[in-house]
Amino acid sequence: MAETTDGIPSFDDLDEPVAATATTTAGQTSIPGMPASPNPAALANPKADIAALNDLERHLFAHRYASIGIECYGPSIDPEAATGDRGEALSILQEEDQALLCSAETGALLERLGSVGELLSPTQRAQVRVLTRDRSRLVDIPAVEASAFTRLTTESDAVWRKAKDANDWASFEPYLDRVVDSMRRIAKLRRPEADPYDVWLDDFEHGSDRAFYDAFFSQVKETVVPLLAQIQAKRWQPSRSCVEGKFDERRQWELASNLMALEGLDPKVMFLTKTEHPYSDALTTNYAVIAAHVHPDDVVSNVYTMLHEGGHALYETGVDPSLNYTSLKGGTSSGIHESQSRFFENYVGRDRAFAPTLLGTMSRHFRGQLGRVTPNQFYLATNRAEGSLVRTEADELTYPLHILIRYEIEQLLFSGEAKAADVPGLWRQRYKDYLGVKVTDDTHGALQDTHWADGLFGYFPTYALGGAYGAQFRHRMIEEGMDWEGVLSSGDLAPIRAWLRDRVWRFGRSKDPAQIVEDACGEPFDARHYCDYLVEKFSAIYGL
Amino acid sequence: MAETTDGIPSFDDLDEPVAATATTTAGQTSIPGMPASPNPAALANPKADIAALNDLERHLFAHRYASIGIECYGPSIDPEAATGDRGEALSILQEEDQALLCSAETGALLERLGSVGELLSPTQRAQVRVLTRDRSRLVDIPAVEASAFTRLTTESDAVWRKAKDANDWASFEPYLDRVVDSMRRIAKLRRPEADPYDVWLDDFEHGSDRAFYDAFFSQVKETVVPLLAQIQAKRWQPSRSCVEGKFDERRQWELASNLMALEGLDPKVMFLTKTEHPYSDALTTNYAVIAAHVHPDDVVSNVYTMLHEGGHALYETGVDPSLNYTSLKGGTSSGIHESQSRFFENYVGRDRAFAPTLLGTMSRHFRGQLGRVTPNQFYLATNRAEGSLVRTEADELTYPLHILIRYEIEQLLFSGEAKAADVPGLWRQRYKDYLGVKVTDDTHGALQDTHWADGLFGYFPTYALGGAYGAQFRHRMIEEGMDWEGVLSSGDLAPIRAWLRDRVWRFGRSKDPAQIVEDACGEPFDARHYCDYLVEKFSAIYGL
Structure with a gap:
């Protein structure tokens, strides 16, 4: 995605399980605006339960509204001295939200509503499904583990910022190992039966796992690496x-x-x-x-x-x-x-x-x-299209290779096949192999992104996947008869x-991503459309 | 206060009792982040109660932080279509705050803390006192009455805006009578033994009542009305x-x-x-x-x-x-x-x-x-200094007369001696008597301010009182030896x-206003300093 500088979008901030700090010892916390104790009569009274669901949603809405506003405007307009107070207010609002969602009452409510699905509207069923999922991401982490992780990533982020400026991988290295260890441990607590990396992949893209991404990235790799090599062999670039x-x-x-x-x-x-x-x-x-x-x-x-x-x-x-x-x-x-x-x-x-x-x-x-x-x-x-060092400045063709490299390294770290100390070497080798560029320093190499320092393992792959989803949507529009060139020309x-x-x-959020793609395109996700698009477009540009 | 256009300051917005909409049937609502049921052991455990107090304050802080931010920035930066959503979010946050403050648990907590005053620090004692007062302003109004009043003032404000633009007193008149009736009824519910107008005066300036303001305004009237008449008789004004x-x-x-x-x-x-x-x-x-x-x-x-x-x-x-x-x-x-x-x-x-x-x-x-x-x-x-029609454009000398007129009319409405239909006449007569100006229309007369439409009876007098407090502070600074002219000249x-x-x-808020004045000045509030200041300053300017 060429010149666009994208940080981490904030859309999923409120979903980040890693931010969990509130006590999750359900049953200790009660819910503002909701009856303090679950009414046993509600078991036979879905109407009361639906009213309670609506009330829960209203409170979550207000907190979300306040938090997003404070997070959006705060950093750009708040006076310098107010940073600490903003952080304090945000953490309390977040704590309230988590208390609301994690309470035993909410758990019981969602369970009852989940069992009377046929009485609910499709929207209400989706609400119960999504809230249950959001809740389980929080309640399955012991409070002490969650707050230790927040402290670790806060510290790790600060160390990373300095390390990036100073091109000093060594200072960041121990933090990266600790972040991976913590994320593995938390994933095991949440879903003991699952592979830890799969747990985090699923968090950012519900329904995805390594098998899914392996298939996707192998297609991308087989398409883009040789295509880029052909382009590089032409030794010609359009003028900018x-x-x-x-x-x-x-x-x-x-x-x-x-x-x-x-x-x-x-x-x-x-x-x-x-x-x-x-x-x-x-x-x-x-x-x-x-x-x-x-x-x-x-x-x-x-x-x-x-x-x-x-x-x-x-x-x-x-x-x-x-x-x-x-x-x-x-x-x-x-x-x-x-x-x-x-x-x-x-x-x-x-x-x-x-x-x-x-x-x-x-x-x-x-x-x-x-x-x-x-x-x-x-x-x-x-x-x-050309090999480059920095992901956020990469072009449309090579962007997914930057992501592929991160995906491969994340897997090696989570499986234990690599430690943080190995990352700069893995990075250099892959940038040379896939993108044909020489990594000269870690500032423009393995230290360039904030994601790992912040405990966002599993997030990167969604960037490349989004490009592929989009190609499939475009393909379907044309297949259904949209005059693509005509529309764009107009x-x-x-x-x-x-x-x-x-x-x-x-x-x-009422449909999961795989369902969105399948319903929109009349077929499941297929990376072929993305690969075909890239080959066709860049072959034409470079006369391959 | 001359050319300054001041709307209603938002400092006291969160204290406005009239905004109460949440259910106040204590005991039904529980408090986020606080134990759901009061712990009987806490009776013998002030430490736990103090921890609960701190927790309550943290939650109130976060809601206040969010609400003030949303109210400050919303109207100026929010996109046009977002007004309704902002109102919804604010009303839910306010509802949560009220549920928090009005819950039976908070009531019991404040009662217990109030009874162990000697174990608390001075700050904690002030917290308990102020929270108890804030709470009683809410819980003493039945929920149905509070929400009816919010609906009435919302409607009344909308009618007033149109009426002001159209110079149409008649359309606003019935709303004014209804607002006064409601405020009298609510005051009686809150403090059956007190005069209703006193209840609202006390809300905006704790410790004040009609007797206090009568004494204050009679001094102001005796000083400023003849002083202004003398100035007008000079038929000279400095050039602007x-x-x-x-x-x-x-x-x-x-x-x-x-x-x-x-x-x-x-x-x-x-x-x-x-x-x-x-x-x-x-x-x-x-x-x-x-x-x-x-x-x-x-x-x-x-x-x-x-x-x-x-x-x-x-x-x-x-x-x-x-x-x-x-x-x-x-x-x-x-x-x-x-x-x-x-x-x-x-x-x-x-x-x-x-x-x-x-x-x-x-x-x-x-x-x-x-x-x-x-x-x-x-x-x-x-x-x-000169008589004028519009309060927010009035000068330092005549400003308190604009307030005096409103104070007198508020009293007549609350005592039943006047109805809304009488207000334009009372207004015209007093503007002529005190300020020597002829009211030409209600837009620049009794319809100029939003306060009455919004149910803010009892607020106006604080504007004039603030000027008088300030004069006493200034007097005391000089009395204590501050080189006033030297400081200002520097x-x-x-x-x-x-x-x-x-x-x-x-x-x-740890000291009440009367205490602030008495401790600061070594004597209770005395309007003489204000009157002396005005006479001295304006006599010199106009050579009286």
């Missing part, structure tokens, strides 16, 4: 000079607003703000935040960042509004979320047929600099939005 | 032309930052933002918000608004930081809060000795426009801040 130079920041912000409109985001539900690390998030379908940056010397990066974050925002604001005050609000998984951001960034934004529209929009703000650039020049300049993306809204967005 | 004209908005914002620094606000704890109706608020002592506006054609108004809101922010951020996560955070009453805002607006900002500093600061941003204005011209231009307000921090700010 036509989109280089200094671009006025104020005009870039005006362009950013126009790009939101071009994607079809409703300004009445959007808040666009500035940040160092771009992200998007949503409080409800009526309230999405895009935080982006503009670098004066890289307009292309900024444009694709906006399209990427705009895709996330379209998904979040496209959920059925009736789910707003429930746990079904928002995206169903990290992978499906990335499928939407990358859809608008790559399948739309980097398509030849869309180049005239996108270039035209940019030229309206920078006529002097871009007025004479042709759509073909622009298309080629924004589609260069610049009006309404047919694409309508399709995605109908098949993906509106369901929120 | 030296500070009139168009002032660039961007430079006015830079000036606003300089004014914060001039007052001594620490930029590390401040967030300055834009709004239509200026206010300030604080999440903790590390986080104050000032929302202000700049009108290009009224730089003087903007300057005094900043000084006024800065005074509020100095108070909030000057509370002892150890009270941050307790109910003792923030200002102790509306009156004491106004005493601080008006101190910096009027006693500092409108003093002759401060004019060179203030004008100098302004001139650095507007040299072309203000470079030739003399401090004396500036002093006179910003201290014109432009370094540190000695004034040190005095106020030591006597007022640091206590937060």
Whole structure:
């Protein structure tokens, strides 16, 4: 995904099991606004249980609304001295949420509701399923283990930041081993029968495991590694000079607003703000935040960042509004979320047929600099494929190889075949083998990402998977008769939005990712569409 | 208070008893993070009770932090479509807070702690006292009455907004009678033995009642009404032309930052933002918000608004930081809060000795426009006293008469001597008698303020009282030997801040207003200092 700098999206922050700090000794905590003791009569009274479910959801909604708002705006607008107080307030709200979800009353309520499924609406059944899953991710970790892990990752993150700046792998190394050990231990406590890495893969993409990703990545590897080698053998790259130079920041912000409109985001539900690390998030379908940056010397990066974050925002604001005050609000998984951001960034934004529209929009703000650039020049300049060191700056073709390398190393660490001390070597070897580049330091190597320091093992693979989901959606649209080139050429993306809204967005978390893909495409997930797309596109560009 | 446009400050929003909507049938609701049933052993275990108190305070803190943030930023930055969701989230957080405070467990806890006062620290005793008072304001109103009142004032506010725009008293009239009836009934339920208006006066300024305010306002009336008549008889006013004209908005914002620094606000704890109706608020002592506006054609108004809101922010951020996560955070009453805002607006900002500093600061941003204005011209231009129609635009001398009129009418409505239908007539007569002005329409008359529509009877008097508290603080500083003129001439307000921090700010809500005044000044509240100040200042200006 070329120039887009994506940090860790915050969509799944509230789902992160690793953040569990509250006591999970169920039965000790009671629930605000709910009867203190479960009413035995409720066993024969699903109506009362449904009312209790709605009440639980209302309270979770309010806490989620407050927490997302504080997390979104806090770092950019809070005065410097307030950081500690913000952290304290957030941790208490999180603790309340967990007390609410983990209480024995909630457990009993969800169990009763789970057993009377036939009396519930489909939405209510999905609520019970998703809440039960969210709850089990928390209650199955002993409180002492959860808080030790939070302390460890807090410390590990701080050590990593310094280590990255100082190119000092050795200082981070012991923390990485400790994080892996902790995550293995916690996974065993949660699901003793499962492989520990599978537990975390499933957390970020429900229904996935190593077998699933092994199959996916082996297809990707077999396709992309030789394709990239062929491209490198050509010793030719399209020129990027036509989109280089200094671009006025104020005009870039005006362009950013126009790009939101071009994607079809409703300004009445959007808040666009500035940040160092771009992200998007949503409080409800009526309230999405895009935080982006503009670098004066890289307009292309900024444009694709906006399209990427705009895709996330379209998904979040496209959920059925009736789910707003429930746990079904928002995206169903990290992978499906990335499928939407990358859809608008790559399948739309980097398509030849869309180049005239996108270039035209940019030229309206920078006529002097871009007025004479042709759509073909622009298309080629924004589609260069080449081996590189840094994941967040990688192009559409090589991006999944960066992810593959992380996936392989995560597996080795979790299986015990490798220790942290082996990682820089594994990293260098794989970057050379798959991407054909020489890793010169750990700052731009194994220390570049924050994920491992933060205990987010299992998260990376969803980035590549999202690209593959998106390719399958695109394939299906065309198969069903959408005039893909015609729609992109027209610049009006309404047919694409309508399709995605109908098949993906509106369901929120009420459908799991595999179900979304199968129902949308009439077949299960198949990485072939992604591989075919990459081969076709980049063979054409490079004349292979 | 001259050109400052102050809406209703939000400091006391969380104390408003009228906002009670949660069920107050104690015993039905339980408390997040607290043991579900009171532990009988705690009767003999104050340590456990103190831990429970701290836990209660932590949860109240987090909700307050979230609510204030949402209320501060929401209206200015939220996307248009999100208003309803914001309201829903806020009302649930408020409901949780009330459930927390009103639960039977909290009641029993506070009762036990109240009975072992000797075992508690002074701060803990104050926490118990303030929480008990906050709680009783809620639990003494039946839930059905509280929610009916919220519905009534929501509707009444909407009707008032239209009525004000349309100069249509008749449409608002029935709502005003209903609001007064409701407030009388609720007051009787809460304190059957007390006069209903006294109940509400006490809510906004603990320890005050009609007898207190009658004495205060009769002194004010006897002083200001004849003084204003003398001024009007002179038929001379200082010119304001030296500070009139168009002032660039961007430079006015830079000036606003300089004014914060001039007052001594620490930029590390401040967030300055834009709004239509200026206010300030604080999440903790590390986080104050000032929302202000700049009108290009009224730089003087903007300057005094900043000084006024800065005074509020100095108070909030000057509370002892150890009270941050307790109910003792923030200002102790509306009156004491106004005493601080008006101190910096009027006693500092409108003093002759401060004019060179203030004008100098302004001139650095507007040299072309203000470079030739003399401090004396500036002093006179910003201290014109004259009868006027609109409270928020009134000057320092006549401001308390606007309040007096509202206080008198509130009393007549509560005693039943007047109905809403009589209000425009009472208003016209009093504006003529006290201020010498002719009320031409209700838009600029009895419909100008939102307070009555919102059920805030008893709030207005605190505005005038704050001015009088401030005059007494100033008097005491001078009596204790502070070189008032020297300090203001130097432009370094540190000695004034040190005095106020030591006597007022640091206590937060741990001292009641009367105690603050008596301890700070070595004597009880005495309106004489205020009246003496006004006579001396305005006699000198107008040569009486």
